[in-house]
Amino acid sequence: MTTAGPDPAGDLAFIPLGGTGEIGMNLNVYRCDGKLLAIDCGIGFGGPENPEIEVMVPDPVWLAERRDRLVGLVITHAHEDHVGAVAHLWPMLRCPIYAGPFVTAVLRRKLGEAGLLGEAKIITVPLGGRLTLPNFDLEFLRVAHSVPEAQAVAIRTRHGIVVHTGDWKLDPEPLIGEPTDEAAFARLGEEGVLAMVCDSTNALVEGHSGSEAEVRRNLTAIIRSLKGRVAVSCFATNVARVESITRAAMAAGRQVALFGRSLRNAEAAARECGYLRDIPPYVPEEEAGFIPDDNLLLICTGSQGEPRSALAKIGADTHPQIALGEGDTVIFSSRMIPGNERGILLLQDQLARRGCKVMTADDHMVHVSGHPARDELKRLYQLVRPKYAVPVHGEWRHLSEHAALAKDLQAIPVLVEDGDVLQLAPGRPDVVEGVPTGRLAVDNGRLLPITGGVLAARKRMLFNGVVMASFAVDEAGRVLGTPQVSAPGLLDGDDHIGAQLAADLARAVGDLPSGLRREDDALREAARSVLRKAIGRRLRKRPNVEVHLLRV
Numbered sequence: 175m176t177t178a179g180p181d182p183a184g185d186l187a188f189i190p191l192g193g194t195g196e197i198g199m200n201l202n203v204y205r206c207d208g209k210l211l212a213i214d215c216g217i218g219f220g221g222p223e224n225p226e227i228e229v230m231v232p233d234p235v236w237l238a239e240r241r242d243r244l245v246g247l248v249i250t251h252a253h254e255d256h257v258g259a260v261a262h263l264w265p266m267l268r269c270p271i272y273a274g275p276f277v278t279a280v281l282r283r284k285l286g287e288a289g290l291l292g293e294a295k296i297i298t299v300p301l302g303g304r305l306t307l308p309n310f311d312l313e314f315l316r317v318a319h320s321v322p323e324a325q326a327v328a329i330r331t332r333h334g335i336v337v338h339t340g341d342w343k344l345d346p347e348p349l350i351g352e353p354t355d356e357a358a359f360a361r362l363g364e365e366g367v368l369a370m371v372c373d374s375t376n377a378l379v380e381g382h383s384g385s386e387a388e389v390r391r392n393l394t395a396i397i398r399s400l401k402g403r404v405a406v407s408c409f410a411t412n413v414a415r416v417e418s419i420t421r422a423a424m425a426a427g428r429q430v431a432l433f434g435r436s437l438r439n440a441e442a443a444a445r446e447c448g449y450l451r452d453i454p455p456y457v458p459e460e461e462a463g464f465i466p467d468d469n470l471l472l473i474c475t476g477s478q479g480e481p482r483s484a485l486a487k488i489g490a491d492t493h494p495q496i497a498l499g500e501g502d503t504v505i506f507s508s509r510m511i512p513g514n515e516r517g518i519l520l521l522q523d524q525l526a527r528r529g530c531k532v533m534t535a536d537d538h539m540v541h542v543s544g545h546p547a548r549d550e551l552k553r554l555y556q557l558v559r560p561k562y563a564v565p566v567h568g569e570w571r572h573l574s575e576h577a578a579l580a581k582d583l584q585a586i587p588v589l590v591e592d593g594d595v596l597q598l599a600p601g602r603p604d605v606v607e608g609v610p611t612g613r614l615a616v617d618n619g620r621l622l623p624i625t626g627g628v629l630a631a632r633k634r635m636l637f638n639g640v641v642m643a644s645f646a647v648d649e650a651g652r653v654l655g656t657p658q659v660s661a662p663g664l665l666d667g668d669d670h671i672g673a674q675l676a677a678d679l680a681r682a683v684g685d686l687p688s689g690l691r692r693e694d695d696a697l698r699e700a701a702r703s704v705l706r707k708a709i710g711r712r713l714r715k716r717p718n719v720e721v722h723l724l725r726v
């Protein structure tokens with residue numbers, strides 16, 4: 175592993191710094207003759223293994239150390255796992271950002287919230303446009319996905335063409351924007367493609383992902399048949415879905431209100447880019463409650479069970495503006511992102527307990543994936559005919575299944591992990607070195623190493639609690655009064671073990687050699703060690719121990 179030192183000039187390499195593991199966080203780097211190009215910069219969620227962390231970003235240290243060679247950051251589409259980390263990491267990269275109009279509209283809001291709008295430069299590239307950067311000639315290709323204006327990037331270099339697909343699917347009726355530009359992919363195939371770096375999310379799914387148009391038809395029929403209040407939850411940036419739900423509601427004589435900040439942000443970005451043109455303004459949250467039940471539909475955030483979302487508040491009956499109950503219906507027009515299952519099922523259970531009917535994609539066709547199933551992958555390989563296939567965007571089983579499929583389609587698969595430097599040219603592709611990668615937790619605007627002291631301490635506190643002891647000593651180190659020991663999360667205030675620990679502490683300090691008792695640091699450390707042992711003996715736990723010493 176090297177953190178510095180020269181990069182070999184005269185090659186073309188693909189370096190994933192995030193996006194080939196179980197957690198989203200796409201950050202892809204291409205290196206051509208010493209220059210670097212970054213594609214996407216997304217967040218991931220802590221998940222059940224990291225309950226002390228809500229949001230994570232890739233550690234950009236390797237890239238930041240080479241930012242003088244970084245020619246730009248390209249964003250393929252407006253999903254959080256591709257754009258969510260830009261506002262967190264840009265201060266370390268400080269390079270120009272290139273993106274389509276919808277990404278620009280979404281990103282400007284995020285950079286504005288982070289106070290970076292004046293500093294970070296976004297260059298808006300027209301859809302399907304071209305862009306020449308030092309050593310990289312980029313062509314954007316329109317692809318259908320579950321967000322407006324997703325694009326793949328064809329990277330032309332003197333070593334050959336790499337097609338970076340980003341997230342995509344084939345949908346003849348994506349409802350917003352054009353279908354995937356298959357003709358453009360076919361043209362690249364004619365030109366000759368060295369490698370395709372491609373979406374693996376649904377590599378285990380047979381057949382076709384299905385069309386947004388089918389979802390629109392089904393939602394229209396379902397919503398027309400319902401009585402009472404109806405709430406539908408979906409991803410905020412799926413503008414086609416939001417429009418489908420809105421039209422289905424209007425066709426059923428219902429007015430529509432958006433519940434949740436991310437939905438209102440996405441609506442604003444969509445309208446800014448000319449979408450939702452003939453959709454009337456949404457009913458404000460505070461007015462929704464006055465509309466008769468049979469004439470109201472809510473579109474809500476919270477399809478992943480996010481605790482602070484609108485739907486979570488409705489489920490807990492703590493929403494200040496609206497309540498759902500007996501006779502009402504909640505439709506989850508979404509899939510469960512792995513890791514979120516528990517939260518989602520808990521929310522669905524709460525809603526059912528209130529008397530709501532809960533409908534999901536398990537028993538009704540109210541959602542299609544934005545990622546290619548196997549038939550779509552096959553089609554793209556047949557069009558592009560890359561020499562080498564590099565599966566990304568998935569867990570290992572998705573990547574390896576994708577690799578097997580690519581092999582069947584005459585591409586030579588190469589599997590990589592985050593931090594691998596995959597040299598694509600000259601010569602046969604090979605992982606030639608590893609670079610440091612990692613994850614940083616976003617903690618109230620600060621970035622903390624996942625394995626660092628603060629988060630390790632928080633995790634230990636979560637499972638083993640924390641013990642705080644205060645005691646006063648005189649100049650000679652004799653304990654004055656009774657030490658105070660508290661252990662929130664471990665002991666109740668009146669627990670007799672607290673008093674026992676205090677007595678253990680007083681006794682042990684009294685037994686220390688008098689020289690040691692005169693030194694504050696030594697006395698504190700000795701007290702901590704005494705407490706650790708006493709807690710281990712009495713509670714069989716290894717909590718964080720904090721000692722406050724007062725010398726009077």
Ligand SMILES: [Zn+2]
Pocket residue numbers: 253255256341567
């Ligand atoms: Zn993605």
Ligand SMILES: [Zn+2]
Pocket residue numbers: 251253256319341544
């Ligand atoms: Zn996506």
